[in-house]
Amino acid sequence: ESGVDEGEGAPAELVIGSSDPVPNLVPGRQSNAFGLTMSVFSPLTFLDADGELSYVAAESVESDDQIHWTITLRDGWTFHDGTPVTAQDYVDSWNTVAYAPNAFENSGQLAVIAGYSDLNPAEGEPATDELSGLTVVDDLTFNVTLNQADSQFPVELSQAQTAFYPMPPSAFDDLDAYGKQPIGNGPFAVTTGWTEGEPIVAERYQDYAGDEPAVDKLTWVPYSDRLTAYTDALAGNVDLVRLPANRMMQVADDFEDDHVYSFSGPAISYLSIPYWDPRFDDVRVRQAISMAIDRDAINEALFGNLNAPATAWTPSIMPGNPDGICGEYCEYDPEAAAELLAEAGGFEGQLTIHFPGGAGHDDLFNAVANYLRQNLGVDAVARPSVGWAEFSEDRNNEVLDGPFFARWGALYPSQQSTLRAMFTSAPGCTNCGGAIIPDVEQALNDADASGSEDGEAYAEAQRHLAEQFPIVPLFEESYNFVTSDKVAELTASAVGEPLLTDVILAED
Amino acid sequence: MTEPATVALDGALDRATTRGLWATLRTRVQFWVSVVLLALLAIVAAIPGPLAGIFGEGDPRACDLAESNRPPVPGHLFGTDVQGCDVLANVLSGTRTSLFIGLATTAICLVVAVALGTLAGYAGGWVDALIARTADVVLGFPFLLGAIIVLNTAPNRSPLLLAAVLAFFSWPTFARLIRSSVKEVREREFVQAAHVLGLSRARVVLTHVLPNSLAPTLAIAATMVGGVIGAEATLTFLGVGLVPPSISWGVQLSTAQSYFQSAPHTVVFPSIFLTVTVISLIMLGDALRDALDPRGRT
Amino acid sequence: MNAPLLALDDLTVAFRSRRGDESRAVHGVSFEVLDKEIVAVVGESGSGKSVTAMSVLGLLPGNAEVTGSVRLDGEELLNADEKTLQGIRGRRIAMIFQDPFGALDPVFTIGFQIREVLRKHSPGLSARDRRRRAIELLAAVELREPEKRARSYPHQLSGGQAQRVVIAMALACDPEILIADEPTTALDVTVQREILDLLMRVREREGTAVLLITHDMGVVADVADRVVVMRDGRVEETQTVERLFAHPSADYTRRLLRSVPRLDVADRASLAVDEPALVLDELTVEYRQRFQSVTAVAGASLTVARGEVVALVGESGSGKTTIGKAITGLAPVRSGTIVVDGVDAVKARGRQATDLKKKIGVVFQNPMGALDPRWTMAESIGEPLRVHRGLRGKALTARTDELLDAVRLSRSWSTRYAHELSGGQRQRVAIARALALDPVLLIADEPTSALDVSVQSTVLDLFRRLQCELRFACLFISHDLAVVDSLADRIVVMSDSRVVEEGARRQILLDPREDYTRRLLEAAPVPDPQLQRKRRREREKV
Amino acid sequence: MTRYVSRRLLELVIVFFGVTFVIYCAVFLLPGDPIAALGGDRPLPESVQQQLRSRYGLDLPIWQQYLDYLGGLARGDFGTTFTGQSVGEQMASRWPTTIKLALTAWTLTVLISIALGLAAGLRRGSALDRGVLLGTIVAESVPIFVMGIMAQYLIGITLGWAPIAGVSDGWPRAYLLPALIIAIYGLAGVSRLMRGSVIDTMRSDFVRTLRAKGMSQGNVVGLHVMRNAAAPVVNVLAIQLGSLLGGTVVVEAIFNINGVGQLLYKAIQDQEGTLVVGVATTLVFIFLVTNVLVDILSTVLDPRIRHD
Ligand SMILES: Nc1ncnc2c1ncn2[C@@H]1O[C@H](COP(=O)(O)OP(=O)(O)OP(=O)(O)O)[C@@H](O)[C@H]1O
Ligand SMILES: Nc1ncnc2c1ncn2[C@@H]1O[C@H](COP(=O)(O)OP(=O)(O)OP(=O)(O)O)[C@@H](O)[C@H]1O
Ligand SMILES: [Mg+2]
Ligand SMILES: [Mg+2]
Secondary structure (H helix, E strand, O other): OOOOOOOOOOOOEEEEEOOOOOOOOOOOOOOOOOHHHHHOOOOOOOEEOOEEEEEOEEEEEEEEOOOOEEEEOOOEHHHHHHHOOHHHHHHHHHHHHHHHHHHHHHHHHOOOOOOOHHHHHOOOOOOOOOOEEEEEEEOOEEEEEEEEOOOOOHHHHOOOHHOOOOOOOOHHHHHHHHHHHHOOOOOEEEEEEOOOOOOEEEOOOOOOOOOOOOEEEEEEEEEEOHHHHHHHOOOOOOEEEEEEEEHHHHHHOOOOHHHHHHHHEEEEEEEEOOOOOOOOOOOHHHHHHHOOOOOHHHHHHOOOOOOOEEOOOOOHHHHHHHHOOHHHHHHHHHHHHHHHHHHHHOOOOEEEEEEOOOOHHHHHHHHHHHHHHHHOOEEEEEOOOOOOOHHHHHHHHHHHOOEEEEEEEOOOOHHHHHHHHHHOOOOOOOOOOOOOOOHHHHHHHHHHHHHHOOHHHHHHHHHHHOOOOOOOEEEEEEEEEEEEEOOOOOOOOOOOOOOHOEEEEOOO | OOOOOOOOOOOOHHHHEEEEEEEHHHOOHHHHHHHHHHHHHHHHHHHEEEEHHHEEOOOOOOOOOHHHOOOOEEEEEOEEEOOOEEHHHHHHHHHHHHHHHHHHHHHHHHHHHHHHHHHHHHOOHHHHHHHHHHHHHHHHHHHHHHHHHHHHHOOOOOOHHHHHHHHHHHHHHHHHHHHHHHHOOOOOOHHHHHHOOOOOHHHHHHHHHHHHOOOOHHHHHHHHHHHHHHHHHHHHHHOOOOOOOOHHHHHHHHHHHHOOOOOOOOOHHHHHHHHHHHHHHHHHHHHHHHOHHHOOOO | OOOOOOEEEEEEEEEEEOOEEEEEEEEEEEEEEEOEEEEEEEOOOOOHHHHHHHHHHOOOOOOEEEEEEEEEEOOOOOOOOHHHHHEEEEEEEEEOOOOOHHHHOOOOOOOHHHHHHHHHHHOOOOOHHHHHHHHHHHHHOOOOHHHHHHOHHHOOOOOOHHHHHHHHHHEEEOOOOEEEEEEOOOOOHHHOOOOHHHHHHHHHHOOEEEEOOOOOHHHHHHHHEEEEEEOOOOEEEEEHHHHHHHOOOOHHHHHHHHHHOOOOOOOOOOOOOEEEEEEEEEEEEEEOOOOEEEEEEEEEEEEEEEEOEEEEEEOOOOHHHHHHHHOOOOOOOOEEEEOOOOOEEEOOOOHHHHHHHHHHEOOOOHHHOOOOOOOOOHHHHHHHHHHHHHOOOHHHHHHHHHHHHOOOOHHHOOOEEEEHHHHHHHHHHHHHHHHHHOOOEEEEEEEOOOOOOOHHHHHHHHHHHHHHHOOEEEEEEOOOOHHHHHHEEEEEEEEEOEEEEEEEEEHHHHHHOOOHHHHHHOOOOOHHHHHHHHHHHHHHHH | OHHHHHHHHHHHHHHHHHHHHHHHHHHHHOOOOOOHHOOOOOOOOOOHHHHHHOOOOOOHHHHHHHHHHHHHHHOOOEOOOOOOHHHHHHHHHHHHHHHHHHHHHEEEEHHHHHHHHHHHHOOOOOOOHHHHHHHHHHHHHHOOOHHHHHHHHHHHHOOOOOOOOOOOOOOOOOHHHHHHHHHHHHHHHHHHHHHHHHHHHOHHHHHHHHHHOOOOHHHHHHHHHHOOOOOOHHHHHHHHHHHHHHHOOHHHHHHOOHHHHHHHHHHHHHHHHHHHHHHHHHHHHHHHHHHHHHHHHHHHHHHOOOOO
């Protein structure tokens, strides 16, 4: 029996340390308050840790041609202000998110819907503020037309693509106020909204139509530094925090084993190759680089073995991921690497690895540079940029003169998400750093149209990658958390975020 | 009455008066200790590799990640850092850059501060206002912002440039100190006496005002060296500091910070070198100050 | 005779340098001070008078090694602990230091510094009482407007004023013994007489004994009961004052007495040429302070011809130093003109000003303050030569040595710093520096006040000789009328920031017109104990 | 006095325009595009970026942006950040925290360093003197990060004496530990300075007079030496106070204190021009004002000093 059941007793409360700035909680804008948004809102569909799709707010999401979709909502759902959730609310919300003048940060998630480009013209004001691909059928049903066939659409509607969440009519009156205290359709209602430096509190929404959450109250305490949150968890002042990267080596000493959770996430890191630099034109150069890096040693020395060396171009959590497709090229073999490079004619000049400074990547890329220097005999150095802004600008302008940091954390676990972002010209990702590879794009389009559920179809795309080796996969990232004694069990969904609704608290 | 009534004494007193800076310094233990320490550091700065080689690994960039953060053992007397590089070799190799940045920054800063502080304190009026307000602005101007802009636009980020940037943001403290001492000293009678001798202002300032105003500044200048070496690490952390293959204590310290609980030796050894450097500089400064101040000499 | 109040026995003081060399300043000095007695210590400059005085209260710097014994009422003070000494200092034995400027904390008002002693030694007094007492004390030492003065800072005082503040401070707690190191050198004779009278009164009333260090044989004759003559760190002789003047036993004492200048107003030729070197016309100087301003000189006019020595005498605080400062551009001239060698000194700028300064030599009233503490004597003296004459190396050394010889300082001392010299030695350095450039005009502010009479006479001789040779004009500020008499061609008398009288030396000294001048002359002590006693008795009758 | 004040006010105005403009341009010069970087590694659609650029006037020439900013200021509006938050509100919420922390730390620096400097200066060359030197330098050579986290572990977790994070426990409990850590890094300089001043002053002749007056050591040191030694120390302490008010990035981060330091640091990284200008201008003001006070204070402390 969990302590949650007694209505009379002290409410079961979970205190979460959050170390990301929360400028705005509108689901179409938030970019680092996933835990909160996923507790306050309920998604149309949900992917569990095994990649199994289920329906939450939606009764069904169906299509015959993967282009025209019909979404049917469950009856009896209400927003926290009591108004019923209707198809119109979804359409209004999505239109608001997609409408360029609103400048919502997550609007890119809606780019698949027909008419998105009309709301986001290259120049000037849009002529319309409604997505042509959306039509309301009745209170609980609406139709969605996509730009092109996309079998992954139901998956795209899952929990982490928060742009697809509905907002109540009252939200549109004052989106700024709504951004501080959002009203959602989820199991928890925000009772204390956002104020600079103060905790945000959400309490169980009594009229929630979905599954009962296991706790009564969630409190997010803001920390300016992850490390502090971690230390406070150590002192037992906060129940759940994300493990900071530079404590990965330390955590085993600080916390008992069952207080450390490592969830595989849909994220992967790469060493991207500047396709604009002719020194890297020979595929053997790129393969040599990959083989010269000892991923296992790095994982052990820098990540406390919490990540996993990548063996493909998408993480293994993705359904149908072709694990090991990278083969020998993702395995450490310094001699072979040196040979391969020699065959390719060696490497001229300095090899500078670029990465965004101030974000804690220094050790990783210094290690990579050391390997390249020692195993390939090239003059390799790792060089941080001033910050993210500089890095992204230099990357987009193609002025980086060496391999560079790249990473993609997908919002829904589908190979399609990562591959599309990294290797195609699809809208929504203009600067993901990988080269645009027509073969991959073609393969993706085919898979999208195929309607395959298991993701096998997308593995085909990765065969082209293995052949052309445009970019070096490094690590599948896991999302790591530590908890206080108060938490007995923590589970996560397919997106790596812990499920706050399902946390099991220890009995006193 | 013209017969001399007294005869000037040539007593034991006078032997003690054959003195000079050197004669005074020579007798100070403090002076010799600091000189020896600094000489050692200078040797280290000149030939770090061979020196480190004596104790084990000589190449600071020969790293084995499998040996990451190992505690000191024979062969790696100071242990290894997170990349599995020899800490000893790194600390020794970092000496040159760190010393250079620490000293060059302090030197540049002092030159600027002495010039402007004296000018402000001595000239007064609008010159003072201009310099003092400029100092206020520099003090209030976010260091980070300035450093990023300058270091990022500069074509090559040499240690000298770094030192110049650091100095640019530290001179106001010293300038204010000097300004206030100068304001006090310029009112003293011997300064007036010097004016009355018809000496040019510049000469009065250089030979009488300044030497009598520098003490407070010199007292904290040496402690500044340590701060500068740390500040250099901050810049590196932000991506505008020195870039590899430059090696510095600051960079080592900032890298080691993440692991100081599991691998304390990676913090301890660079810190020791830093401490020794600063302390020897302070001791040298003290000895010089005492020797330069006649009242401390007797 | 009763038991000695203070007894020094075989006192020896040596200064140890860091290298371990020792230099002895005092060798086996013994003498005693009885109840109510005024003992004068006279002697050569640098003979260890100040050092002896300081050793009584254990005030020598840390590198001084003191042996022998100093007993107060039978209690040994030499190795007494700090606590005991604190109880004695200021209350039972008070001390007046030779350099009044250095003796005052520059950042506190003088009123505060006096009240502080009261607070320490008479804790019973209320704050108001202390304030009243402080003002009383300032009034007792003849400071005008004592309420206002109490709020002044040391740097706002004239030399004589500072000295009187120091005296007031020492008298604050009615000590049993007062050690006074040249307490009246900076005072004009009228004030000096008041102060000496005050000392006598205090002695009568409180029974205070006084150990008086002085160069002025007139003062000795006036107040001392017994005299200790020191030379070269040793006591040459100890005598009652009458015997000393009548039958000096030591050879040195005889020489000393012979050197004492006398006010004989002899006839003397003047070197003056009828061509003005300095003309002051209606000069007014005003010091601005935070809330008020002080007019230090009000409409003073005077002329000094080439080759002429004009003595500026007058009341302490009457603006004599200020006139000197105004000529050299160090005091704020409110109105009036100053013409030096045909050039307007107030308006002169740049080159002209520099040239002007080269022509003016200045000896400051406070020689300690006027010397850069970081420079050796040789460096200080050589500076103008180096800068203006471009002398270097051997030539420089030769000229510096010449100057050192001229002021009778040992050449081998040229590497000493100001703080290592006695008061008289510093003053001679200052004189040497002022003469270095063969000035057209010399402004000498009490140049011989800290010199013992023998050195003083040599310096005066030198001065006359140099003046003969170089024919510089000289504005000679002094309190010592005998010195003035032996040197000046004309005399200007100042009182209360105005020139009250001006005239040829003999006319002023023999036939003063102004009342103030007359009082001044009357007050000048003569080095003859009998005569002084008589004068004192007469005065007391009035 | 009125002349002095009005001159200082005029200077203030000139400096204000100078500083805001320079900082405005400086932010403009920072590498990279703040809008493009808003989304992190999840890039924003081009259309959204364009919208944001025109909303925040980034497509205007720099002087126009600056004038608009000044216009806002005249209306008491400090502008908004690229995420739509009011700069004024942010500063209002953060300044009190920073002021409390800075003043606490500064007071600690003052008390400890003056005590250490005095002790070292009076017992010059003694074991105590050497100990103070070694102690302060060693403490300063340890990176502040290490010191902070160690203190957090030791005092916060092991001993449980102070909260680890945040200021919700209020002043002084929550502020003491971080303030102490900050203070440690100011000790070496100020105590050295104090020591030197004390040594110099103790050599003055007037100290001898004071002793001759029978003043106790406590009185000589506590009043006279302190005040004579004060001028340079006050100058440095004032500057320290100023930079503490500028916030201490690392300590604020370690102890989760939402102060100005973190705000400015993030603002610079994110190139939030209005925020940077707002905070930096306030800072420059603080320096201007403290320095006026210091100038006045130093004439009070040492009447010989003139400020014309
Ligand atoms: N701190 C010191 N270190 C070394 N020598 C010193 C020190 N103080 C004084 N002396 C020397 O001791 C001797 C005696 O000095 P003292 O001040 O007692 O002379 P004095 O008799 O008072 O002379 P004056 O009449 O000129 O004041 C002098 O030769 C002086 O140079
Ligand atoms: N810097 C100053 N600020 C204010 N008042 C001053 C200053 N210097 C001198 N005074 C005042 O000016 C007056 C004249 O001082 P000055 O030094 O010229 O006197 P003096 O005639 O040389 O006296 P003494 O014979 O005592 O040296 C005095 O009342 C003195 O208090
Ligand atoms: Mg003397
Ligand atoms: Mg005078």
